[in-house]
Amino acid sequence: AQSVTQPDIHITVSEGASLELRCNYSYGATPYLFWYVQSPGQGLQLLLKYFSGDTLVQGIKGFEAEFKRSQSSFNLRKPSVHWSDAAEYFCAVVSSGTYKYIFGTGTRLKVLA
Amino acid sequence: DTAVSQTPKYLVTQMGNDKSIKCEQNLGHDTMYWYKQDSKKFLKIMFSYNNKELIINETVPNRFSPKSPDKAHLNLHINSLELGDSAVYFCASSGTATLGYGYTFGSGTRLTVV
Numbered sequence: 001a002q003s004v005t006q007p008d009i010h011i012t013v014s015e016g017a018s019l020e021l022r023c024n025y026s027y028g029a030t031p032y033l034f035w036y037v038q039s040p041g042q043g044l045q046l047l048l049k050y051f052s053g054d055t056l057v058q059g060i061k062g063f064e065a066e067f068k069r070s071q072s073s074f075n076l077r078k079p080s081v082h083w084s085d086a087a088e089y090f091c092a093v094v095s096s097g098t099y100k101y102i103f104g105t106g107t108r109l110k111v112l113a
Numbered sequence: 114d115t116a117v118s119q120t121p122k123y124l125v126t127q128m129g130n131d132k133s134i135k136c137e138q139n140l141g142h143d144t145m146y147w148y149k150q151d152s153k154k155f156l157k158i159m160f161s162y163n164n165k166e167l168i169i170n171e172t173v174p175n176r177f178s179p180k181s182p183d184k185a186h187l188n189l190h191i192n193s194l195e196l197g198d199s200a201v202y203f204c205a206s207s208g209t210a211t212l213g214y215g216y217t218f219g220s221g222t223r224l225t226v227v
Binding site: 034036038041042043044045046049088090100101103105106108 | 117154155158161169203220
């Protein structure tokens with residue numbers, strides 16, 4: 001069965017520092033991968049997605065993610081974090097056999113001033 | 114203009130009551146979803162409709178019944194509410210039921226059963 005693992009429950013970084021959030025997936029074929037951000041009290045917003053082509057994808061708010069098939073990973077990065085990036089981040093994979101999105105358990109990002 | 118709107122935003126009710134949550138999208142999307150987010154932020158799909166047709170029906174108690182009167186609306190009715198139903202319920206839509214399209218989420222309905 002498909003699954004998504006986000007190993008880090010909480011991450012704290014200083015404002016201006018670089019960020020990498022990890023996501024590993026379990027899937028037989030090439031997956032469709034997504035990163036979402038959830039600000040407190042809000043719904044989820046799509047940051048970026050990958051399903052083919054260039055393995056480095058650019059998203060909104062200065063985020064990027066790299067698909068690495070050999071490592072079954074789709075890590076999210078940002079070169080310089082802003083205080084407004086503090087939120088919960090979810091990685092998701094779509095099953096090709098159904099239309100179901102499977103979400104990871106999320107990583108809560110805290111940004112220190 | 115709100116793309117995916119849910120009402121109410123907060124819902125506090127007693128055990129055993131019946132309640133409904135409404136969702137509307139003005140994006141012209143074909144597919145709508147209900148997700149449940151528990152206290153640990155875990156998101157799990159409950160239902161999905163594509164053009165008013167039910168396409169995903171996860172293992173959810175039959176006290177939960179979705180209804181889609183048209184492709185812009187997907188409502189969730191819950192009978193005989195239980196304490197364990199307390200969660201945030203998110204409605205979402207996507208342009209198509211096929212792969213590769215991200216969701217647009219509503220801002221959620223926080224249901225508290227007391």
